[in-house]
Amino acid sequence: MIKINFFKKQLGFFPTPITELKRLSKKLGGPRIFIKRDDLTGLAFGGNKTRKLEYFIGDALSKNCDTVITGGAEQSNHCRQTAAACAVSGLECHLVLGGSEPEIPKGNFLLDKLLGAHIHWDGAFRKGEKIPQIAEELKLLGKKPYIVPYGGSNEIGVVGFVEAVNEVKTQLENINENISHIVFSSSSGGTHAGLVLGKYLYAQKFDLVGIEIDKEEFEGLSYSEHLLNLTNSSAEFLGINHTFTKKDFILRDEYLGQGYGVVGDLERRAIKLLAETEGIFVDPVYTGRTFGALVDLIEKGEFNLNDTVLFWHTGGSPSIFSYQEKIL
Ligand SMILES: *Cc1c(COP(=O)(O)O)cnc(C)c1O
Secondary structure: OOOOOOOOOOOOOOOOOEEEOHHHHHHHOOOEEEEEEHHHOOOOOOOOHHHHHHHHHHHHHHOOOOEEEEEEOOOOHHHHHHHHHHHHHOOEEEEEEOEOOOOOOOHHHHHHHHOOOEEEEOEOOOOOOOHHHHHHHHHHOOOOEEEOOHHHOOHHHHHHHHHHHHHHHHHHHHOOOOOOEEEEEEOOOHHHHHHHHHHHHOOOOOEEEEEEOOOOOEOOEOHHHHHHHHHHHHHHHOOOOOOOOHHHOEEEOOOOOOOOOOOOHHHHHHHHHHHHHHOOOOOOOOHHHHHHHHHHHHHOOOOOOOOEEEEEEOOOHHHHHHOHHHHO
């Protein structure tokens, strides 16, 4: 099985629940739909980054680091969960955020401040481009910084989602259900890479349908190239002797709308639909877009009525409270 020779620090409550969305299936006249509630991981309003951070924080503590640096957009869910993970672990947290200080802190950024994170603004850059520079500055101050990359997507973060497949496998066995598809947001790649590796490692049959969220290139690579590289480097890191190719990935890129974080009709309708039928909130940037895509795929007849689809809710709800004018 999987060779993990580094530490893990428990930060969330796992397994996260799986429930069936019967009212939604009925309303859409579609297949059975289950939801995996990673919005309920329990770390400062939850989210998928908790799974990755359990490995990052474990690694940082075992290396005797005293400070963690990461980066993202102003409303980054990853940064908010990192700030909380640092607070509970006694680590100093530095966040490199895109944009500039808002007049009124809202949503995730409000929470970053309450969690005591140190903020570094980086204008037009929102993928932690200034992390290496901040790390050098902190070293000069005598700190021992640990870098968590943008979105927590490197070989260590990926392990969290490899293990998530094992978690889902056990849960589905316990409730005696088979699923045919998992639909989830694919943005910095760690979630998608981990699911692909976990599917291989735990011999699962479901299709992994990634909904692309952000089309901008990062470090000179297209998203699909980055995703493939990350999956193969993670396989090597974990001692999995297999090379993945583009054929191992389903990446739907027709839901990018006007770009990352730009709310359109797809997201608006999705947020209201899930709230009104099931009392569950998806966020404007990731899960709203992905849930909107799922609804569209169902309405286009891309699933059979005997399929069973799992929507992986990766979190993000605090950003609802910074996009209010755009959502309503
Ligand atoms: C980061 C994030 C994702 C995307 O996960 P990646 O591993 O970066 O692809 C999806 N949903 C939410 C709410 C997120 O914060």
